[in-house]
Amino acid sequence: MSKVYDVAIIGAGVIGCAIARRLTLDGARVIVLEKAPDILDGASKANSAILHTGFDAPQGSLELACVQEGYKEYEALRGQMNLPLDRCGALVLAWTEDQEARLPILMEQAHANGVEDVAPLSRTETLALESALNSTVRASFRVPRESLIDPWSAPHAYLLQALLNGADLKRDCPVLAGQFDGRQWTLTTPRGDIQATYVINAAGLYGDKVDLILLGQSSFNIRPRKGQFVVFDKMAARLTQHILLPVPTETTKGIVVCRTIWGNLLVGPTAEEQEDRETAGLDQDTLEMLRAKGAEILPELASEEVTSLYAGLRPACEHKEYQIKTHPDTNMVTVGAIRSTGLSSALGTAAHVGRLLEGLGHQAQPIKIPDLPQMGMLAEHETRDWQRAGNQGILCHCEKVTYREAMAVLNDPLAPKSFAGFKRRTRASMGRCQGFYCGQAVQSLLDEKGLEHD
């Protein structure tokens, strides 16, 4: 006899994870269905790991509201769950006369968006803040609250808190079909039928497809937009304190240069439209271009070592706005086309979805004292486990990942089901040697744990 859930969430990306947390804390019985072997395997596996203020979001948009609500909630809960935040600030840099002319307009937009602490900087002031910057910079403005976070520990924490408070998760569990009988949904999956009163479509790159399967139609079409990144070794992080942003164009926020919360330096993303929803391929010419672009902005980057490469797919569509829609006749909410601000907006988007669900008649009965997970702290600027006694020694030398950290991840309720999932949770073998030293030790540890790795 299978259990009837209040809510089934399709997709365990950052948005699905945050919604699972919100609704669970609001008292709902939640199940999360993820088609991949592990969570965060689609759009959420690759981003620039920035917590945005929304200074450049479209005025009055739902995206802006969700980003700002999400930012506030992240600040409020990060202390409770041991999540990092590096409030380094961003500089929007103008390199040409045209770009310089656009800075006041962008600052006005920031003001209109409620980001009132932006401050204009002359060329000299800019270079005084960032001395490694190419001295041909013309001017900039500073956005003090743009911040770096851990793009994986945050969604893990959200879903882990949902699980600790009663939610269920099924991985390797794509939704193949669904029937709504006027009262509840029956979702068909390879792992059995799932029954739930409400369904949330948070399927990211497959958002339109899931709408088609469940509703017979979709009001948007996902057009994956690929972003490639080059990551430099930790010594390169000295070259900038701020997140270095270009003046955006119509189609893209442009190529960012910033540190990561783990103390590396990244350059990216590109914005390349493609049909394929699964594969984000790397391309040597583009990677060379990114490396050159990075060295153009920070000349000393030219002699720094590349540590890793990655590419991700944003679930963009023909509309610029988030596609968040309620379907009152069928007890469903579609949360689609969260294309590039998902990490920042996730908690805000989740709160918004919670309110939409109440609008559909769902009664929230918040859990009085919810359980809180404590996440492993991987941020370079915080005290790490290798600095503490009893860490059982170091497994990955480049990223200084301890055996105790690895075992904690392998034993928690959200233990990884794939090698990639383990790497995302621990950063083992993600450093400069890319597994030269620890690759086999990591694999053997996962084999020992009987992890079904991919």
Add this chain to the structure above:
Amino acid sequence: MTDTQLNFDVIVVGAGPAGLSAAIELKRLGTGSVLVVEREKQAGGIPRHCLHSPYGMREWNRLMFGPAYARRLTQDALDAGVDIRCETTVTALKPNGVIDISSDAGQQTLTGRAVLLAMGARETSRSARLVGGTKPKGVMNTATLQNFAAFCDHMPFKRPVVVGTELVSFSALMTCRSHGVRPVAMLEKNGRITARAPFALAPKAMGVPLHLETQIAQIHGKRQVEAVTIIDPSGSHTLQCDGVIFTGGFRPENALLRSSGFEIDSGSLGPKIDQYGRLSDTGYYCAGNILRGIETAGWCWNEGRKVAQCIAAGLQGDLPPRTPVNVSAQASASEHAIKFTLPQAISPSDPKAPVAFDKLQLRLSDAYTGDVVIGTSTHRVSSKPERRILLPLPQSPVSQKALP
């Protein structure tokens, strides 16, 4: 000695051939306390997982396999009274021989009257080579492959492609063939192999096609590698395989040096030393592959031994001050041919002072025939890239002490 001891005459960082041989030599020369710290679980370094010959000829005139060689060196060090602490990572090098370490006990600070850095080298990863495509499992360096062969009961693939033709690339071939793995091809971007000519026969002897003037452009596969795209003069082709071994392209494991503020040679990517193996902070010495990328274990063993003799002299106050002149080498007919020269600086000489680097090590990044000007002397050089070239050491500057 106990784990609570925090002060040593000499601390050696890295228990590979250079570090262990230095520690043994230091004890032979009567140095009081010598500690070797090693971050891996066992001492021995890279030879621990090199399941092939030849090792040990220079050291003991015996032909050995890597693991036996690593065990013998480790045992010799222990027998000599060297203290070895494994699973201990050095996290910072500070002035005056003060080093921070991390282990299961958390963070500690140790002090050596002298510190020898022998952290070795690693191969260039797929990422650092900017190779495109997807990121499936089965892509690794030779060392990781050898770790699977030595410490694991299964291999990570059955039909990999081997990228590169350095000496280590043939070591990868041998490891594959002795563990039931059949490489489908060996790729070299240049028109001839990088290792010495006789090795060009080895792939064929092992039934592995050697593709010259061929680069790897893309890796394909979702979970495991399924194929690679290669480019040769006739165009681009797909090669079915289930793994990719990126071999060679060794570079010093220099992160600790850089994060501790030591100057790095932009050619060798190692530290800048004088002929005694000293760094700018004269409490610190270097030996082995941290200096330059790759040499054989025997070469590193010898270098460790020689630098140990300098360290022992230094502890006695018998080394001249580090007031060096920098060595500058110029290839007359090419701006780019010289990759590095080693040592980078020459300090004054002294009759009591042993010299660890009595020859100038020169390495080319391109094949070059022509003159190389070093200081006031000119040398005729004709060599392929990445070969060891030894030239006479430039003359020492006059010691301050010798001046009237």
